Amino acid sequence: MFLQMENIGKTFIDQEKQSSFEVFSDIRITIPENQFVSILGPSGCGKSTLLSIVAGLENTTEGSISLQGKEINKPGPDRGMVFQQPSLFPWLDVRGNVTFPLRKRLSKQDADNHADRFLKMVQLSKFKNHYIYELSGGMQQRVAIARALAMDPKVLLMDEPFGALDEQTRHILQDKLLDIWQETQKTILFVTHSIQEAIKLSDRIIVMGTRPGRIISDIPIDLQRPREREDRNVIELEQHIMELLKIEINKVLKEELSDEFQHSS
Numbered sequence: 584m585f586l587q588m589e590n591i592g593k594t595f596i597d598q599e600k601q602s603s604f605e606v607f608s609d610i611r612i613t614i615p616e617n618q619f620v621s622i623l624g625p626s627g628c629g630k631s632t633l634l635s636i637v638a639g640l641e642n643t644t645e646g647s648i649s650l651q652g653k654e655i656n657k658p659g660p661d662r663g664m665v666f667q668q669p670s671l672f673p674w675l676d677v678r679g680n681v682t683f684p685l686r687k688r689l690s691k692q693d694a695d696n697h698a699d700r701f702l703k704m705v706q707l708s709k710f711k712n713h714y715i716y717e718l719s720g721g722m723q724q725r726v727a728i729a730r731a732l733a734m735d736p737k738v739l740l741m742d743e744p745f746g747a748l749d750e751q752t753r754h755i756l757q758d759k760l761l762d763i764w765q766e767t768q769k770t771i772l773f774v775t776h777s778i779q780e781a782i783k784l785s786d787r788i789i790v791m792g793t794r795p796g797r798i799i800s801d802i803p804i805d806l807q808r809p810r811e812r813e814d815r816n817v818i819e820l821e822q823h824i825m826e827l828l829k830i831e832i833n834k835v836l837k838e839e840l841s842d843e844f845q846h847s848s
């Protein structure tokens with residue numbers, strides 16, 4: 584299998600407090616090449632941690648993870664990451680941000696040409712000489728996507744990439760991302776809090792539960808794209824996922840409220 588997570592577990596250890604916290608255990612996911620997979624789950628279930636493990640930014644404490652049979656234990660150019668905050672360099676212009684990671688392996692001319700191809704893909708050609716502060720949030724996120732794509736990763740890891748954007752921009756970027764995905768044939772692992780976003784974009788939705796973090800459902804989405812919110816199948820799917828998540832979110836709220844009660848009494 585292309586991307587394989589075998590019985591992954593993650594426990595954070597706090598040396599100072601001599602305590603440990605198990606985020607999740609026994610996560611098994613196999614993802615074929617070119618699949619668009621979204622991960623949904625209540626806050627704290629470990630979605631970002633899981634993505635960081637695939638990125639190689641965090642290690643697993645149990646199990647193993649491999650891409651095309653090669654074990655992942657550090658970051659690599661075969662995986663590109665896009666975060667909620669685009670984390671761009673303010674002292675570089677748009678093109679400079681995209682070429683930055685390419686500088687080591689390409690001449691300036693080649694890096695510029697390469698960057699221009701991806702800036703065209705995210706429709707920012709006209710802005711290549713602009714500085715980051717001159718761009719809207721949606722445009723900045725498009726720069727971050729172009730930068731990740733320019734590395735030609737096999738897998739694109741996206742952690743709530745549109746979470747900080749207004750709804751209109753979010754819809755436009757979702758459509759753009761689908762176009763890019765179809766054009767580049769990347770495998771995408773996409774973390775979101777939005778059920779609608781996950782349904783609109785994905786081939787498959789993995790729903791995680793919490794305390795402890797685990798997979799509670801793995802749902803293939805066979806509906807034709809574009810998917811309209813008003814479509815009966817979309818509405819039914821949305822309700823089904825909402826029910827699954829409601830149980831988990833209520834569990835978290837109950838625990839948090841009882842903690843609060845114990846601390847205040």
Ligand SMILES: Nc1ncnc2c1ncn2[C@@H]1O[C@H](COP(=O)(O)OP(=O)(O)OP(=O)(O)O)[C@@H](O)[C@H]1O
Nearest residue numbers: 595596604606624625626627628629630631632633
């Ligand atoms: N470096 C760390 N050290 C200790 N605990 C951590 C660390 N990183 C994350 N955690 C804890 O692990 C749990 C999972 O965090 P994570 O950010 O992966 O969840 P999430 O599902 O992405 O949440 P959200 O939807 O709110 O972004 C949380 O309880 C968090 O506090």
